[in-house]
Amino acid sequence: MKKLLTLAIVALFSFNALAQADLRKKISVNGTAETEVTPDxxxxxxxxxxxxxxxxxxxxxxxxxxxxxxxxxxxxxxxxxxxxxxxxxxxxxxxxxxxxxxxxxxxxxxxxxxxxxxxxxxxxxxxxxxxxxxxxxxxxxYSKIEALKKELKIKALQNAKEKAQYLVEAIGSQLGAPLDIQEINNESFPQMNYRSSPMMMKSMAEDSSGGMVSPDIDFKKIKLNYQMNTVFEIK
Structure with missing residues (x-):
């Protein structure tokens, strides 16, 4: 019986603590950063x-x-x-x-x-x-893809903070510490559809002047887009 009573008291205090946390004023914003790079x-x-x-x-x-x-x-x-x-x-x-x-x-x-x-x-x-x-x-x-991802995530987070800053100041308040940070990955790796047969290669091997001809390839860029969903406390 005493054990059940103890558990009930602990649960009550936990609930009260959560309720108090939920009463904090917060702002939730999305920060973004994107770029395109040529594959190497x-x-x-x-x-x-x-x-x-x-x-x-x-x-x-x-x-x-x-x-x-x-x-x-x-x-x-x-x-x-x-x-x-x-x-x-x-x-x-x-x-x-x-x-x-x-x-x-x-x-x-x-x-x-x-x-x-x-x-x-x-x-x-x-x-x-x-x-x-x-x-x-x-x-x-892209050879430097990981370093680029890190840079974009930081920029997206900074963008989120900047956005939250001016929105909070617009209502006469101050921006507090971040309470939650979640990243959203929207990177895209488009694939090229290029395939050459022996006859195509033979026709591309030389032009009328005898010089080499480059294949007609549409080299699409890699697009990286990151979003950081961030929750800040409002003081």
């Missing part, structure tokens, strides 16, 4: 596939030859070798498959990380275009 990290997908010269199975361009061309092109472009990795193989048991079908063509997919999309032409020009099944831009990122 691009992930490319490159698919290589063996092909038959003039339809003759005895005159085949092997995947190893195409792979060597790609690896050498990556090195020549000054891209770190660790930025190139294999994504997928069309068939792991290629030896058995080739025994059954002499015309079997092996394909491999690679993922390449680059920081300069202008090197795309340089890479493609160094590889046999008939051995390229397709190239694709998978995704992109």
């Amino acid at each position: 990290i691009i992930y490319l997908s490159i698919s290589l596939k063996e092909y038959l010269k003039d339809g003759n199975s005895k005159k085949k361009v092997e995947i190893n030859e195409l792979e060597t061309q790609l690896f050498n092109a990556v090195q020549k472009a000054g891209i770190p070798s660790e930025n190139l990795m294999i994504n997928n193989l069309s068939s792991y048991n290629t030896i058995a498959e080739k025994k059954k079908n002499p015309d079997f063509l092996v394909s491999k997919q690679y993922r390449l990380k680059v920081t300069d999309l202008n090197k795309w032409n340089q890479l493609m020009a160094a590889i046999d275009p008939k051995g390229i099944a397709y190239t694709n831009i998978e995704s992109f990122d």
